[in-house]
Amino acid sequence: MHALSIPHATTCVALRYDNGVVMAGDRRATAGNLISHRSMDKLVEADRHSGVAIAGAAGPAIEMIRLFQLQLEHYEKVEGTTLSLEGKANQLSMMVRGNLPAAMQGMVVVPIFGGFDLRRDCGRVWDFDATGGRYEERDYVATGSGSLHASTVIKVGWRDTLDRDGAADLACRALWEAADADSATGGPDALRGIYPIVASIDVDGWRRLDDEDLARRFAAIVEEVRAR
Amino acid sequence: MSMPFYVAPEQMMKDRADYARKGIARGRALVAVRFVDGIAIVAENASDTLRKVSEIYDRIAFAGVGKYNEFDQLRVAGVRAADLKGYQYSRDDVDARSLANSYAQMLGNIFTHEMKPMEVEILVAEVGLDPAHDQMFHILYDGTVVDQRDSAAIGGDAETIKIRLGETWTEGLSLPEAVKLGAHALGGNDREIPAGDLEVAELARTNGRRCFHRLDIGELEAALA
Numbered sequence: 226m227h228a229l230s231i232p233h234a235t236t237c238v239a240l241r242y243d244n245g246v247v248m249a250g251d252r253r254a255t256a257g258n259l260i261s262h263r264s265m266d267k268l269v270e271a272d273r274h275s276g277v278a279i280a281g282a283a284g285p286a287i288e289m290i291r292l293f294q295l296q297l298e299h300y301e302k303v304e305g306t307t308l309s310l311e312g313k314a315n316q317l318s319m320m321v322r323g324n325l326p327a328a329m330q331g332m333v334v335v336p337i338f339g340g341f342d343l344r345r346d347c348g349r350v351w352d353f354d355a356t357g358g359r360y361e362e363r364d365y366v367a368t369g370s371g372s373l374h375a376s377t378v379i380k381v382g383w384r385d386t387l388d389r390d391g392a393a394d395l396a397c398r399a400l401w402e403a404a405d406a407d408s409a410t411g412g413p414d415a416l417r418g419i420y421p422i423v424a425s426i427d428v429d430g431w432r433r434l435d436d437e438d439l440a441r442r443f444a445a446i447v448e449e450v451r452a453r
Numbered sequence: 454m455s456m457p458f459y460v461a462p463e464q465m466m467k468d469r470a471d472y473a474r475k476g477i478a479r480g481r482a483l484v485a486v487r488f489v490d491g492i493a494i495v496a497e498n499a500s501d502t503l504r505k506v507s508e509i510y511d512r513i514a515f516a517g518v519g520k521y522n523e524f525d526q527l528r529v530a531g532v533r534a535a536d537l538k539g540y541q542y543s544r545d546d547v548d549a550r551s552l553a554n555s556y557a558q559m560l561g562n563i564f565t566h567e568m569k570p571m572e573v574e575i576l577v578a579e580v581g582l583d584p585a586h587d588q589m590f591h592i593l594y595d596g597t598v599v600d601q602r603d604s605a606a607i608g609g610d611a612e613t614i615k616i617r618l619g620e621t622w623t624e625g626l627s628l629p630e631a632v633k634l635g636a637h638a639l640g641g642n643d644r645e646i647p648a649g650d651l652e653v654a655e656l657a658r659t660n661g662r663r664c665f666h667r668l669d670i671g672e673l674e675a676a677l678a
Contacts, residue, residue, distance in 0.1 A: 302532045
């Protein structure tokens with residue numbers, strides 16, 4: 226599949242904290258052994274109270290996200306009310322299943338989905354497989370080639386007492402370690418000022434962390450690594 | 454064999470127009486008022502769940518009076534057309550003028566070809582990037598389109614309401630002022646409409662991508678106070 230030189234996208238995580246969900250995704254896309262994009266948005270706001278992040282073939286993945294966002298907004302406008310969080314996850318699962326023939330030919334798209342459930346008053350996260358299988362996880366999910374490293378970091382650091390700030394730090398650390406060990410995951414690019422996308426979703430909706438905030442968090446990680 | 458009666462086309466059109474007008478006049482009216490950040494739409498509506506005013510797209514709102522099932526059908530068709538166009542081309546390509554035109558086509562066709570005309574009047578409003586590009590289109594049951602600049606009134610007794618709006622509207626209103634002005638124009642001098650019987654939404658440039666915002670009862674009471 227790498228012989229096709231289709232851009233691929235890589236490490237994304239989502240974890241629950243006391244009042245919601247933090248999601249994060251790196252910015253690198255690779256085609257074979259080359260870096261094809263340095264500032265891809267793999268994590269996007271699906272609607273006000275949910276976010277979706279993707280790993281896999283970039284083209285079909287971005288198209289899937291675009292259609293997913295459209296469907297959520299369309300439903301909201303036509304029905305006058307938003308879909309339930311589970312309804313959104315189910316919708317996404319059907320779209321992944323629709324991509325199965327392309328997945329069999331190497332263009333796999335594997336998203337993760339997280340959001341704030343207004344009816345249950347808590348954050349929830351899901352991951353998917355290439356056949357559209359939808360699995361809700363209790364604490365965190367990760368996807369992409371660096372997901373093994375990222376999810377290990379989160380597994381070790383996760384506590385059910387995490388607040389938004391702590392969850393954002395943990396997500397940054399997970400992406401850092403994934404980028405450190407996986408060539409297809411991009412780390413923070415201080416030279417160009419490109420940082421991963423990190424956002425939280427709580428009862429008030431989607432809030433993205435700005436680049437200055439992320440620069441500080443990654444500088445702190447750098448200091449800590451250097452001091453070892 | 455029985456012969457169908459001959460009815461002159463003029464008479465047929467007039468009958469249909471009278472029928473539609475009668476249906477529309479029975480319902481409560483609504484107004485749209487331009488204010489400094491966009492357009493406020495104020496409707497008299499006793500229901501908390503059945504809406505007269507709704508969102509079509511990022512910068513476009515829809516308001517309808519008359520028969521609920523008929524204008525709701527038009528609303529859904531508008532949302533579908535706008536979403537499809539924005540997905541196929543770009544979000545920037547969705548505009549109120551072309552939407553108003555397709556509504557006019559639909560209503561015009563139904564008026565001339567169907568048994569019964571639609572008993573509705575609708576308003577399509579678009580908030581521009583600056584006040585000079587705010588637009589409102591008033592579309593009648595027979596497909597007539599009228600574009601309106603500062604304020605618009607549709608539904609029963611719209612002519613009287615329009616006169617009241619014309620007398621009181623000024624450039625540079627704030628949102629609460631626009632809501633008060635709209636509510637007053639709907640009620641007239643001898644009737645004050647309670648907040649619970651109003652449905653108010655704004656299309657504001659300051660709201661980010663999706664400019665449409667429905668005022669909840671708290672916001673509405675604060676605006677009317």
